[in-house]
Amino acid sequence: MKTVVVGMSGGVDSSVAAYILKEQGYNVIGLFMRNWDSSLNNDILGNPTLSANICTQESDYNDAKEVCELIGIPLKRVEFVKEYWDHVFTYFLDEIKKGRTPNPDIMCNKYIKFDLFIKEAKKLGADYVATGHYAILNDNKLYRGKDKNKDQTYFLSQLTSKQLKEVLFPIGELEKNEVRQIASQFSKNISQKKDSTGICFIGERNFKQFLANYLPNIPGEIVNILTKEVIGEHIGLMYYTVGQRRGLNIGGTKDKLYVVGKDLKDNILYVASGENNQFLYSDMAIVEQVNFISNKRLNDCTAKFRYRQADQKVKIEYLEDGNLKVKYDNIKAVTPGQACVFYDEEECLGGGIIKEVFINEERIKYL
Numbered sequence: 001m002k003t004v005v006v007g008m009s010g011g012v013d014s015s016v017a018a019y020i021l022k023e024q025g026y027n028v029i030g031l032f033m034r035n036w037d038s039s040l041n042n043d044i045l046g047n048p049t050l051s052a053n054i055c056t057q058e059s060d061y062n063d064a065k066e067v068c069e070l071i072g073i074p075l076k077r078v079e080f081v082k083e084y085w086d087h088v089f090t091y092f093l094d095e096i097k098k099g100r101t102p103n104p105d106i107m108c109n110k111y112i113k114f115d116l117f118i119k120e121a122k123k124l125g126a127d128y129v130a131t132g133h134y135a136i137l138n139d140n141k142l143y144r145g146k147d148k149n150k151d152q153t154y155f156l157s158q159l160t161s162k163q164l165k166e167v168l169f170p171i172g173e174l175e176k177n178e179v180r181q182i183a184s185q186f187s188k189n190i191s192q193k194k195d196s197t198g199i200c201f202i203g204e205r206n207f208k209q210f211l212a213n214y215l216p217n218i219p220g221e222i223v224n225i226l227t228k229e230v231i232g233e234h235i236g237l238m239y240y241t242v243g244q245r246r247g248l249n250i251g252g253t254k255d256k257l258y259v260v261g262k263d264l265k266d267n268i269l270y271v272a273s274g275e276n277n278q279f280l281y282s283d284m285a286i287v288e289q290v291n292f293i294s295n296k297r298l299n300d301c302t303a304k305f306r307y308r309q310a311d312q313k314v315k316i317e318y319l320e321d322g323n324l325k326v327k328y329d330n331i332k333a334v335t336p337g338q339a340c341v342f343y344d345e346e347e348c349l350g351g352g353i354i355k356e357v358f359i360n361e362e363r364i365k366y367l
Helices: 012-023 056-071 081-097 102-125 176-183 208-214
Strands: 003-007 027-034 075-079 128-130 135-138 141-144 220-225 232-235 257-263 268-273 279-292 301-302 310-318 324-332 337-346 347-359
Touching: 012 027, 012 056, 012 128, 012 176, 027 232, 075 279, 081 102, 081 135, 102 128, 102 208, 135 232, 141 347
Parallel strands: 003 027, 003 128, 027 075, 220 268
Antiparallel strands: 135 141, 220 232, 257 268, 279 324, 279 347, 301 310, 301 337, 310 324, 337 347
C-alpha cells in the first residue's frame, strides 16, 4: 500500500483531497504546516485576530484534526515559521520596497509547500504528497483544473517537473461545488467553511496597517503624469498598485484617476485620468526568474499576467541571459513583480516574474 502525506490546512479542499485518497485505498497521513507566528513576527497592526480567543491557525489546526479523526487518518504537525519568513515574507517585503507587486503565494508553493513540505513528508515514509490545489497532473505535465474559476496553475508555475513527480492533486478533476458536496458526507462544518483569503498562511489583514509593522510609510506627492501637476498626497508608495483607482482620496476631479506609475527616487505617485488612458498599456515585457515545467519552448502561446486575467496571445523570444522577451497586443496594467505564466491550451508550461515593461520598444520609465 502506497503512503500519501496530505497537506492539511483545515479547509474544505485539503480535507476532501485526504478523504478521496483514503477512499482510493492509500495509506494517508495528514500533515499540518504552521508557517506564521503573529507574536514572533510582530504582526500587530492590522491583525483582526489579536483579541480572538484562538488564533486563525490554531482554529484551522483544530478543524484539520477533526477531519482527520472523522476520516480515520493520523495528523502530524510541522513548524516552518523561520523558513517562511526567510524565503517568502522577506521576498514579499523586498519586492514592495522596490515598488513592485509581488505574489507571495507563488513563492510559498516553490519554497514551502513543494520543497520543505515534501522533505518532511519523506521523513514520514511518503511515496507521494498531495494538496488541495485545483490542478491536474498527467504524465508529469501540469494542466488547468476542471473548475476554471478555481484553477490554481498560475500559482504553481514556479515548480519544477522534479517537484511535481511525486505529487497528487486529488480534486483537480472536480468543480468547487462537487468538493463541498463530498465534504458534506463527513463534515457539515468543513463543507460550509469559507475559503481562506489574504496573504498565503497569514490570512486577512488590513493591508495598509499590516505593512506598517515592517516598512515605514513615507508620504509624498501625487502627480498627474500628463500635466505634471501636483494634485494630492499619497500615504506611501508601497500601498498602491498600477491600475488602482480606489483609495487615492483626490477630490475635485470629474474623471476617474488611475495609478499609472511610481518614482521611488523622488517618492512620487503618478496618476492619469480615464480607465483606458494610454499610460496603463504596454505591448512588451522582459520576464526574469524563468521556470519551465514543460519541455516545450514555444514561440507562440498564451499567457496570464494576473491570476484572474483571460488568456492573452503572446510571442516569446528566448534571450541569451535566460530571460524572455514577451510581446503582446496592448494589455492593461502589466506590472513588474507580477507573474507571467505561459499556457499551451490547457497545459501550464511554466512562468517567470515581470522585470520591465515596454511600449513601442521604449521602456516605461515608472514601472
